Structures are given as structure tokens and as C-alpha cells.
Amino acid sequence: MTRTPAGLSAITFTLDRTSPIPLYHQLAQQLEAAIERGVLTPGNRLGNEVDLSVRLGLSRPTVRQAIQSLVDKGLLVRRRGVGTQVVHRQVKRPLELSSLYDDLEADGQRPTTRVLRNETVPASADVAAALGIAEGSEVTVLERLRFTHDRPVAFLCNYLPADLVPLGNAHLETTGLYRMLRSAGITLHSARQIIGARSAAPEEALRLDEKEGAALLTMQRTAYDDTGRAVEYGTHIYRASRYAFDFQLLVRP
Amino acid sequence: MTRTPAGLSAITFTLDRTSPIPLYHQLAQQLEAAIERGVLTPGNRLGNEVDLSVRLGLSRPTVRQAIQSLVDKGLLVRRRGVGTQVVHRQVKRPLELSSLYDDLEADGQRPTTRVLRNETVPASADVAAALGIAEGSEVTVLERLRFTHDRPVAFLCNYLPADLVPLGNAHLETTGLYRMLRSAGITLHSARQIIGARSAAPEEALRLDEKEGAALLTMQRTAYDDTGRAVEYGTHIYRASRYAFDFQLLVRP
């Protein structure tokens, strides 16, 4: 006997074939919304792909593609011979290239930034190596203090190829670096991050309003765009008493 | 004119249709190997999918699936109207659910482990909450010290549902916890990690051979399996002087 799962049958899908949004994406969005709204609850079976495709008037590969995208997001699990189910525990925040500004803002923290330094200098050996450019090439060096509730959270030092994008202080104080890069048409592709800890040196302690010797969280990051070109190299220092990295991550199948 | 890129034409692909390994996976492996060996160098175009499928005697969707898997890994980039290229900077180590043991071993560090505690206790409120089980349920609590070169690197405290898998001390001393879970047939699916820092308390300093007040790197993690069931909750403390998290991560398109 073929049972249509209660949750799924309660959903009316509306697919617009004239829309520029791909059909599989429309379907995926509506499935995700149904999960979000609780119409499809954890453990609910999704019903087999063939039935679903017939019901929607789509081909099976298209339906599969929609389902697959949600599997990749960690919302669904497929088991051969069993079926497709909603994962019991929802993935709240998928791991992304963490932008401190976005993280804080998403947290309702209303971050602010003070630009301490913004100038063009020749790249030192280590910066050149990190960015994969010639030593002495022009790079923009950026030093910023980030605050929430008028208290410092982090000291951010970044290096970018000088010709990449104009970095006005006004914008830097009201938004995050990654947003500026994105709106300049630069799409980030990958990054390497090293997260460690160390004790605060006297000048660091002063800058961050911590005691000397307090534990600090550190991150070094190099970010790359589509073509593999290094776009940004940074050294960040966070007050461990006010910040921690919160990752949700998926295991590659 | 259609040019076959030099790199690609130099490769002979061998596809075994009788193999249980899917064709798209065989192709993906061989493409990846070619990139690894340097036959396909960064910037090399991969040639269009239609030609490739004809040459290999595969359908285009199958070839696409192979290419897509490498795009997902961050090795290739596709651009509509342009083509498929090898990414300039290679992704060295994709982000995975980091296993300290595996990380150290991959680094040639020959990690060792001393089990300090391994017993079954009723779950406290916070452990029960983290694992999503009833307070007072039986959990296995594990305390381990991990060494490299006979010096401590980390103190690991983990809680697992008691009935999950037998955890013999002998195995725990010679391998990692995640390997034991995997060989018990548990496939990890997702995890939430919180990485922070703090100063060493006296007893922590003693245990890790650090000075009191030294900066320590901390991680809290809850790991989940396929079904969304919490499999493990742990609190780890690392010597910041000897360990840092090294992530390579991709931005979701």
C-alpha cells in the first residue's frame, strides 16, 4: 500500500514555469519553508520521488535535484530502500565564511566599527606570501576596532591588494568588509582560517579594555575568490570574554 | 574551432562499467587525480561537457555529476558561457568534523592517549540537555589526556549515551573516539562547535603542564548522526601554545 504522508499531502506546491527561478529551486524553497513552518516535522517521510514527481508534473531528476539540495543543506536524509526523512535536529546556522559583522548583527548586537588605520603600503614578506603577490606590491592595510554596546570586542587587521576595491572609511564604519567586497562584485569562494589563543600583551590589553595576560582568541584568515586569487589576509584578535566562534557543520558523505 | 585543452587530452580515462563504483565517481576520481598530479593545472579549461561525454562514451548528465562533485569540493569552477576551470589555489584540507586524533596523525605527530576516567553515570542536567535525553539517563563519561611527543596537548571530556557503543580503554588509548564510533557503524552527520578561549585554572594548568593563567583554547561540541540523534557531547581544552584549529572552508554558492 502506498500511503501519502500526512505532512506532505497537506502542502500545496505552486510551481511557476515562466519564472526565471529553476523549478527544482522553487520546489526546494517550498519544501524548506514547509519544514521551517513545522508542516513537515522531523521524522516525517517525504514520500517517494516517483509519486512526488507525478503529483507535481515534474520529471524525477528535477524532483531529485530539489531534494538533493536540501540533503546538502542537512535538512533531509535519504536512505536507500527506506525513504527520505526530515532530520530530527534542525541545523540552525550552517557554517559560512564567518563575517564578524554579520554574526554580531544577526545576534542583534548592533556592531559599530572605528577605523584606526587605512592606508596603502608596500607588502611585507609575510603579507606578500599570504596574498600570493610580489613583495613590495601595494596593499591596503586596515586596522579596525569593533564594538558592541560601546565596548570593544575585537581588533581587526586586514591586508588587501590595493587595486581591488576602494575602501572608504565612511563605509567601513557602517558595514563589514565582506559586505563591501560583495557589493563590489567580488564573490568569495574559499578561505583558510587558523584559530588559536594567546595571552594579551600590554598594548593589546589596553586597546581591548582587558587586563594584561587575559586570554584572547585569535584568527588568521586568507580568503580567495572564484579564480583562486587571494582577496584578503587578516589577523583578528577577539576578547575571549565577549566572543566565541559558533559553528554548525556537516560531515561530507 | 574546438580545441581540446592540452592537459585534458593527455589523460586516458579508464571506466569500468562492471565495477560497483558509479561511473561518475570513477570519472571524478580520475579527474581529481589528474589535478593532484599536475596534469590539469590551475586555469586549465576542462573542455566542454558535451565533447567530454562523447569522448568517454557517457551521457552528459553523468559527466556533469562527476564535474559537479569536484566543484562541490572546491577544485573546479564553472562559469556559464565560459567553461570549467581548475581553481588556481588548491584547497588543501577541506573542512571536516575535526577529529583531534586524525588531525595530529595526519600531521605526523603520532598522538597517544591516556584514559583518566571511563565510567557510566546518570546524566546531569546540562549533559542531558546537550544530548537531548532525559536527566538521569545513563551516560558514559570519558576523560582523556592527549599527548604528542610525550607532552600533553589537550584534555578531552566527553559524554555519550551509555548504550551506544562499548568503549574499551585499550582501544581508546590507541585510536580516536570518532574512529571507534565509525567502526561501530555510526555515521556522523552534523555537529555544533563553539570555540573560545580562557585562562588556565590551577588544576587545568597542572594537568596540561602549563602555567596558571596561560591562554587555553576551548571547544564545546555536540555531534549528531543521520537520524538527528545526539551521539556525543564534549568539552575539550587545548594548550594554545601547542595547538590551533586549521580550517579550510568553502563558501556556499
Place this chain on the structure above:
DNA sequence: TAGTGGTCTAGACCACACG
């Protein structure tokens, strides 16, 4: 044995980038 997802085919048309 029945039902599920996993793989694969051989086409088709479209949107976009580039010369």
C-alpha cells in the same frame, strides 16, 4: 516480494559570455 533511492541514458531548449 514490494518499495525505495541510486545510477544512467539520449536527447531537448534556454541563458549567458564573448568575440
Place this chain on the structure above:
DNA sequence: GTGTGGTCTAGACCACTAC
């Protein structure tokens, strides 16, 4: 215009799971 990837179809057979 030409070539590229992006999307979509309507089937097919197989492997695995559960009963």
C-alpha cells in the same frame, strides 16, 4: 553568432531495505 554551462524530460535498470 557561437559555444558554454544550466535546466528539464521520460523513460530504464539496479541495489538496498523491510516485511
